[in-house]
Amino acid sequence: MEIKERIKEGLSNKIVSWDEKSGRRIYFSVKKEDIRDTVKFLFKELGLRFSIATGIDTPSGFEILYHFSFDELGIFYSVRVLIEDKKHPQIDSIAPIFPGAEWIEREIWEMLGINFVGHPNLKRLLLAEDWPQGDYPLRSENES
């Protein structure tokens, strides 16, 4: 079965929307409660390679894109999650599934202030120790 069909079938009760921007760029969104199961399925069952995650501050909430690469066919799947609660943003950590996600979750945590529940070692990665607590540089209220 084609990889796309396997994803659609395996995550049929989780996928909220599906957007193929091109043959190589597929974006789909899931509810934030489903992120750990979704990632586990993509990484462990289908063997997709985790490339990185992108945290974005949008007017409707914090968005996280988890980018997965299916290298055999050169297709890039981005799983989109929206965290609406901007006051206390939090989501399940995917780092317990595989260690390659530890750093990027630490980075999103310090840059956007999103709490990753269940992360084994949630501490600063890039920001200096004396950077003020509660000041998140990538939030949109900080002028660039």
Next chain:
Amino acid sequence: MSHKVIVPIGPYHPLQDEPEFFQLYVEGEKVVDIDIIIGYNHRGIEKLSESKHFDQVAFLVERICGICSSSHPYAFVLAVEDILGGEKSVVPERALYIRTIIDELQRIHSHLLWLGLAGHFIGYNTVWMWAWKYREPILDMFEMITGNRNNYAMYKVGGVRRDMLEEDKPILEKALDELLPALDLFRGAVMDDPVIKARLKGVGILTKQQAIDWCVVGPTARASGINIDVRRDEPYGVSDRLNWNVIVEKDGDIFAKTVVRILELYESVSIIRQCLDDMPGGPIDSDVKDIPPGEGIGRVEAPRGECFHYIKSDGTNRPVRHKIRAPSYMNVASNKVAAVGQTISDATITLAAVDPCYCCTERVAVINKPDNKKILNGWDLIRLSQEKTNKVKEDLLNAGPG
């Protein structure tokens, strides 16, 4: 009887491109754990990018790394062109060839740089001098083609900034011809040398499963048997029109990583030659004016692996969000498993084997007890590593032929 000793390595050294801080936990000679602390060089480029217009961002991201100063702007323009419908739909033919030539020249100079440092770490200073000697003419080629030995300023959305002159072609061909005997020399010196084999085989192993779990990329992944290369998996430039091979090794040790990089040098030379043969004439820029709203992802196989850029545009002339992930971000983290279980004398070369622009280190303190602090410098670590090579050499000599 053994008690834990902490060996901090880093974070600053003038020879290092990026300051990184490795804290090794050592029992006797054996590394039992490692803490990796980064961020000393964080410049907020993702945030800064939101304040630049699309033409400026290419210059900004070029300055992320002095070695990969083709990969970052290339991945960035690919991300923007992804919004526009893909590289091939907006970039003229000739520019595609020029992009590939610059990208492969970068791989040659970067791999030679690493080879030299790796040689130095294990006490092969001749390899170090040779590798850097033969790297110089490649930098001269950059100067000839782009005007700069570093930070080439070649990439822009929709094309390249500077055309390649016809009279430059034979000079570049000659430089490649002269490089090949040097590559043969390295291949012989590394792959047939019993001392290097004994020194690097079985050291700093990253197994295939570990490579998958830590999501490593580039030569680090390919040396562990993972067959990935963005140039083949998601072709950009003209990489899908040329004949070349993805080099994959199985063992995952430092020897395998070295072999992958040396053999990739040959592939890069071959790619550039084919580009020079096939390059058509014509325009080099399609003069893109507006970037529509949307999001795009650009991926390039940098010398160290997949370089990732994500761009979100709202239709203005500046990106709303620009996410950058350099390959070392994934590779350096894997030292957590590759360096553990090694001896201290193998730590330097193991940490360097992922090619994180990390070379020798300064400010190394070996801490035995809180009140007993001994300061070593980075050269001591390299000395330990070189002494081990000498030991291996002597053992081999004493064992005699056969």
